[in-house]
Amino acid sequence: MSEGRSQGFTAGSVPEAYDRFMAPQLFEPWARELVGRAKLRRGSSVLDVASGPGAVARLAAAAVGPDGRVVASDISPAMLAVAAAQSIDPAWAPIDFLECSATAINAAEGSFDAVLCQQGLQFFPDRGGSLQEMCRVARNDGVVVVSTWASERPLGLFGPMTEVLQEAGMEEPYPRAFDPQSYSLGADELRRLLSEARLQELIVETVELDAVWRNPRRCGRHAHGNALWAGYPGAVRRDAGTSACPVRRSTRTFA
């Protein structure tokens, strides 16, 4: 199966810009929410699927400590390179990096106490297959915690951002690239996918966090870290600004 949309995270300057402009503002606060829900124990083994620049992996490494083990996997070698360049505290678990698709995780059955995946599932070409893979590599008594944007809620910055890109004359780099619904998931769809993955116990919750940008310019720079950018380098001014700040984001996690 084609990895279609996944390739947007590999191309051009997206990984570095994602880490610089999007991770601290959006993805690190959400990573704290997700890792907290996994209730990681010291010495545990953790897989972070679609790790990107590694915000979840680093928080997990801190939580499980030096006797634990963390693997950060992603389809994009460029994302993994950005993650590997970040410093690791000696009091954390070491982090290994694994280049593979979420639909074919290169790990043995039952190898991890916890499998985490933040804002990756919606991009996978085979969502059901990737959830089954996450369950396969998790221990029977382990936990799988995943987050996606919740499609029932306003998608904050990304809606206005794609409107600005369209107004600036950008053509859709791939089908539905400008449709925020294409990178969020609704509750019914999640339940269907999860029931097929046969998790023993399922919790679905919707969480809201506020993301506040100090000014429209900083807010507008988030476009540079978006996968859309890979399809249209140089088309939008650096400050092509939405002024959507503060912005409330909603996400759904399930375990």
Ligand SMILES: C[S@@+](CC[C@H](N)C(=O)[O-])C[C@H]1O[C@@H](n2cnc3c(N)ncnc32)[C@H](O)[C@@H]1O
């Ligand atoms: C929105 S980013 C999230 C990154 C990270 N989890 C975070 O929260 O910062 C989506 C990530 O999914 C990865 N990805 C997309 N398709 C993938 C696939 N089929 N298999 C594995 N990783 C994939 C991308 O390379 C990218 O790093």
